[in-house]
Amino acid sequence: MTNKKIVVLGVGNILLKDEGIGVRVVQAMEKMDLPDGVELIDGGTAGFDLLYPVQEADKLIVVDAIEASSEPGDIFKFTPQDVKLKSKEKVSLHEIEILEVLKMAENLGKCPETVIFGIQPKEIDLGLELTSELQEKIPRVIELVLEEIGKLKSKIKSEDYRIKD
Numbered sequence: 001m002t003n004k005k006i007v008v009l010g011v012g013n014i015l016l017k018d019e020g021i022g023v024r025v026v027q028a029m030e031k032m033d034l035p036d037g038v039e040l041i042d043g044g045t046a047g048f049d050l051l052y053p054v055q056e057a058d059k060l061i062v063v064d065a066i067e068a069s070s071e072p073g074d075i076f077k078f079t080p081q082d083v084k085l086k087s088k089e090k091v092s093l094h095e096i097e098i099l100e101v102l103k104m105a106e107n108l109g110k111c112p113e114t115v116i117f118g119i120q121p122k123e124i125d126l127g128l129e130l131t132s133e134l135q136e137k138i139p140r141v142i143e144l145v146l147e148e149i150g151k152l153k154s155k156i157k158s159e160d161y162r163i164k165d
Contacts, residue, residue, distance in 0.1 A: 004037060004152045007057035007112070008145055009050065011043040011064045011098055018072075018121030018134045022063040025141050032142075035153055047097035048104075055105050057112040061148050062098060063141060066118030072133040074120040075141060083116075115148055117141055 010026030013019045026040045034040070039057075043050050054060060068076060080102050098116075105111040119141065122131040129135075 004058040005056065006038045006059045006061065006149055006152055007041055007053060008038065008061045008063070008149075009041045009043045009053070009098075011045070011050075011062065013045050014128060015126065017123045017125055017127040017129065018119075018131055019065050019124045020128075021065045021119045021121065021130060021134050021137075021141075024130055024135075025063045025138055025145070028138050029142055029145070034149075037153070038149060043098075048101060050098070050101050051104060054101055054112065055108065055110040059148075059152050060102075060112040060114040061145055062114065062116040063145065064098065064116065064118055065121045065124070068118065068120050070120045072120055072122030072131065073137045075137065075144065076118040076120075077144065078116050078118065080114055080116065117144055 008026060008029060010022035010024070012022040012024075014023050023042050023044060026042050029040055039053075041050075041053055066076065068074065070076075080099055083099060102111055102114060119134060119137060122133050130138075
């Protein structure tokens with residue numbers, strides 16, 4: 001199991017405050033000493049350009065802002081199979097694109113097992129900084145991502161990951 005390639009993909013627009021939470025989580029994780037086989041990708045708003053990195057993964061962990069009509073900072077864990085988009089549902093453009101990328105990868109015969117962590121934003125306005133509500137959630141989101149990584153990397157606990165000196 002330790003030779004599995006795990007991709008942690010942060011998506012979102014960092015120019016729109018909380019919309020960039022996925023990218024900000026990946027940026028924070030870049031300071032960590034992660035095990036071999038774990039790749040961090042700042043997907044930004046790349047959309048279909050992410051098809052190749054998605055296909056190369058054995059396990060994909062996506063972090064993104066989602067509109068769930070809940071409290072700012074609420075964290076949701078789900079799989080693409082859990083999402084049934086209705087045409088009138090409000091979701092971000094890149095959220096739809098990542099689901100379409102996964103569907104395309106599946107149609108091409110190489111779609112990784114995928115888990116998505118969605119975080120309810122407070123503000124999606126012009127600005128480079130996350131709101132304090134979402135900034136405070138970054139450590140918890142990282143902890144959840146590390147738990148997912150640990151499921152494939154046996155005997156590794158989230159406490160075993162250290163910030164690089």
